Amino acid sequence: MSTATLPNPTADDLKQARRLSRKQGLFAPDLLKSALVRAFVMLRPDILWKNPVMFTVEIGTVLSIVYTGVKVFAPGSTLASLGYLVALDVWLFLTVLFANFAEALAEARGKAQADALRKTRQETPARRLRIANAERTPSGTLAAWHRDPEAFTDRISSTQLNRGDLVLVVAGEFVPGDGEIVEGVASIDESAITGESAPVVREAGGDRSGVTGGTRVLSDAILVRLTTSAGQSFLDRMIALVEGAARQRTPNEIALSLVLSTFTLIFLVVTATLWPMARYAEEYMANYLGAAGLKSLGTDVPTLVALLVCLIPTTIGALLAAIGIAGMDRALRANLIAKSGKAVEVAGDIDTLLLDKTGTITLGNRRATEFRPAGHFAAAELGRLAALASAADETPEGKSIVELYRRLPGAVDATTPAGSKFVAFTAQTRMSGIDLPDGRNIRKGAVDAMLRHLAQTGGVVPPQVQEQVNAIASQGATPLLVCEGNRLAGIVVLEDILKPGIRERFERLRKMGIRTVMVTGDNPLTAKAIAEQAGVDDYIAEATPEAKLAYIRKEQHGGRLVAMMGDGTNDAPALAQADLGVAMNSGTQAAKEAGNMVDLDSDPTKLIECVEIGKQLLMTRGALTTFSIANDVAKYFAIVPALFAATLPWLKALDFMNLTSPVSAIMAAVIFNAIIIPLLIPVALKGVTYRPVGADALLRRNLLVWGLGGVIAPFVGIKLIDLALAALGLA
Template identity: 55%
Template sequence: MQSIPFAASMTGAIRKLDPRQQWRNPVMFIVWVGAAFTTALAIAEPFLGGPADSGGTVIPASFTWAIAVWLWLTVLFANLAEAVAEGRGKAQAETLRQTRTSTVAHRIDAYDAGTDPAAERVGTTDVSSADLTLGDVVTVAAGELIPGDGDIVSGIASVDESAITGESAPVIRESGGDRSAVTGGTRVLSDRIVVRITSKPGETFVDRMIALVEGASRQKTPNEIALSILLASLSIVFVVVALTLNPIASYAAKPVSITVLIALLVCLIPTTIGALLSAIGIAGMDRLVQHNVLAMSGRAVEAAGDVTTLLLDKTGTITYGNRRASEFVRMAGVRDQDLVRAAALSSLADPTPEGVSIVELARLEGVDVEAQAADSTRGEIVPFTAQTRMSGLDLPDGARIRKGAGSAVTAWLGDQGAPVSPAQLAELEEATSRVSQSGGTPLVVAVMDAPDREQGRQAGRVLGVVHLKDVVKEGLSDRFAELRAMGIRTVMVTGDNPLTAAAIAREAGVDDFLAEATPEQKLAYIRREQEGGNLVAMTGDGTNDAPALAQADVGVAMNTGTSAAKEAGNMVDLDSDPTKLIDVVRIGKQLLITRGALTTFSISNDIAKYFAIIPAMFMGVFPGLGVLNIMGLHSPASAVLSAIVFNAVVIVLLVPLALRGVKYRPANASSTLGRNLLVYGLGGIVAPFVGIWLIDLVVRLIPGF
């Protein structure tokens, strides 16, 4: 996080003293009006014969000026809290703005789907990236910046997105999938791609990021608006109270001075939370940006704190996303080394993660993979196809190895004149069923041996099964337990069959799962949860996730995903780490708890200020009120000034807490409320008693007080 110069923050705070900005915060606007009125009184007092008595007590000549100064400081400190929060966003925005340089775009004059992205630029016009419009098609070669947000319509390339995400490792972007979206300002490192622009000038992803982190387009959330209304209502109530106190004192012929009444009003209205409310909201979005998550609105951050149901994709979120070989299950009468060798040979030329994991497992089983590689290079590779559902290797001696779906492999053996016997078929079905029930995927390995030189026939047989499984990420079960402690129900969403989904859900520790999920089923599930009064969060990256992302209360789209997904969600994870949704929920809850804790503190510390000012105001009218001066404050003037000073200083002391947030611990609502009342409620009562008393010890040293 970048540090913000104090001078810049103070300049912003002073600029916010403009009443046209100040009135947006009703509580602090009342303080602003009180400061202006007290300043006018201080200027007028010499011409009116000096300060009047208050409640029968002589007021020092410097009292009104002292109150005016500290009232202005109270407003300034409140503005400073907001300016510091905004300043952090502006510093991040400046870093982003550096990526939004105007680049040269090679716009294709007449693009058709047959355009070859590897061809030289023929039929292109060089234009500024600022001149690109929605729907334009551009070609971007290695070493060039992508001129605007778009989707790759042809080609595949390695892209450096460090300017946006901060991650130095390049990523692969390609057409026709869920990783086709590219961001303007990122750099192509290899190959050439054709990109269709999906944003208008000034409305790119980076432009929106800049506006959001600067706070320029930040709207108050519903809870923030409701709290603002509550604070404004309390302020109005205390304005009425303050206006009625002077007529009461006048009956005793000892009216209270207007300066003291203004001081009372400022101390009784909830100035602490009123000063910090905006900073808390800005800081919540800022914490998300620090986690490389961009919230499209403060409402989304707030909703994350109230989430009760969390939907997570299985692949890439709960599991690593690629199936891995975990076990070789041999058939009766087959030697272990024969199965492992055949599986390794058929996988040496298989570049898929599954093929690589089979080779790695074979190496762990003691197979000399390097020696087998020499045999594989002399054979003919049989690639996997959707039609055959198999892959394999034909060796020079005539032996043939196949691995794939059980039904496809057994059918192949039958076609080769070596049908599987009923006994072996039953054994194979038992093995594949056992793997499937454990949540894995069975991959059957079979071989047609080299032809017998004497008989000229080939013998075929099933060697065994490779157990492929989705590996659950380490530590997820503990994180799901934390979410359960927060009162959040976790649901795994997967396209797998119910049997496989149940096994993985059990291993991961989620509360429920949705198997064989289609886009319509995801949408229907979210709606059912919402109709039951739950707030739902979901993560996704594909176009098929867009309806569910739009329906969810918190929809986190992956930056690697399609434009449709990013438009539908109300948050974008720049790192494309689906598990970060858990951190989003934690930050949202931290925002709500911080706001609640500081509101509790603000209202509680008014109690202590009441005991400081009320006795000071009316001891001259009603001497019996002296028993309420439990802090033993020196004089009415020192009591009032000490309370005003504490009221201003406490804002500054709480700014770091507002920006950092109250530490969140997973717990139910009642225990969280109890902790807040104990720490911030009781602390809000005790701290002002101590603070005002200490300040009074200093104020009493000032002549006249």
């Protein structure tokens, strides 16, 4: 099958779509149109019942409309009384519609993001190797393909690819699916996913071997083993999450919904008992006080429904879902993909933050700066041994050792002899090296690992070496030991640099009550020095996957929520154990599967943004909940005294707002209750202003701004609406 004519967007198209989706305002015309249509669709009971508060309002609205319909044909009905009933019905209906509109607008923003992302998953041509599903990659695959492209690969559509297939991607082509590079290195344009125009380098081996379907190779060629089948890629799942199709309510959201449902049920019972009480009060006034003809508004079904709607927490009930959806949307705009709303919410409750030293706290790419020989070895000889041991080391540290040796005076050729066997670095051994054909073996690695190796091989460590190691480590540098056989050759000094402003960022987290923990493979002295410079609260030195996992479990057993980031396969257990695991998009598939959030920018410091977004979500929900409950208290004093003022005159003393009439008071309260929902939609979607303060300060601010504001706003709003109704002659 030829796929040369399959449609595919250009890189500029993808960047433009991503840019437009990011810049789209809250009330863009296309979003408003889509949300309005969806708001009417959500009136269906099978959809609205998931929101118990608004479902109750909808049922009450239907009962009110039926009551009004009956009154239209009832004898003795006046135009004024019918106008009052119809007006109540309209505003009750608008209350439900505005609530649906808030959630629909949040969903529409997510769908706009998904539309931009969907352009990246269109069918693309793929070059599949004819040895697909091979467990091991043939050596020299790229070289063989260059010699005979057509005989070596099949050209098929990306929709026909399966997990495990090996595909070749060359410069100018799009990666057809998620996978890991098994051979080659290339510059890749990830702007379609991240929105960043700067290309990134991805290469086989290490923790930056992951590639995402829809990204474009700019240079060279790579061999990729696919880790997902068509339709199951990371991008497919991301689109489903962004659209809201896969969104599930978070535990806190469910708990708050239950509380709101309980309030609704209580007020429903209270309101239902008012009707017989009002009838009894009317009969009592007529039979015992001689006040015949007095009629309370409390016996009208629409009025009782209006009372119920004003007393139950309709404001937060209407905006609760929109707040959760908007939280995921804000995470996406920060290039963070949350696999569920729970991940964003948990980020706001984090107590302990684990961060890798290299690339997070420091600039990464540690460089070799000095060779310190031991015993009878010279600096040039030590450098040559270190360079041979680093010949197959593709890490920046390994490459810097080779470069440093080449710059040494008197350096000779350090090409590895034919027949040499390389020993790869592992998290367990924490050393690497080379076995030469003449029987010699050269090793380099962490101090503790190398000392164990020397002890096992019968070597002797000069006494001054430990002093040198301690001196190097105390300055924040990292010492690596190099040995030939069972003889210690010396120390390689690796230096790292703190990221600018990192200490200030940790101070912000400390103000939020979050402990920061640095994770590093360095020895304790080096770790302590860098931890003090960076201002972290704790550190894990000589960290292994088991050490990270044990630390996380210890924190969790103490009742604390833990977040960490990672990009390698060895990080997967800790990412899965952490309450919030953020995986790098450039990392391995195992890391991305284990985490519950993926950073598209592959920026380790993004973990701090995760926490801030989660905090903002919780702050927004708390602020609007406080405002809603305060609103209900104020509306109670506005509507209840007016409701029974005619039957029970002494209640007039509670009507300190001095509203024009009972009818006007009820209408004003219902109108205010309806219009406050769309007025608060921008707050729900944008979130309240985030400030890195402690819980006590946050609670005080919440009560002062949103609590007091929630009490004052209804009094002011209802009074203004009452005056407007009186001016229009509708009171």
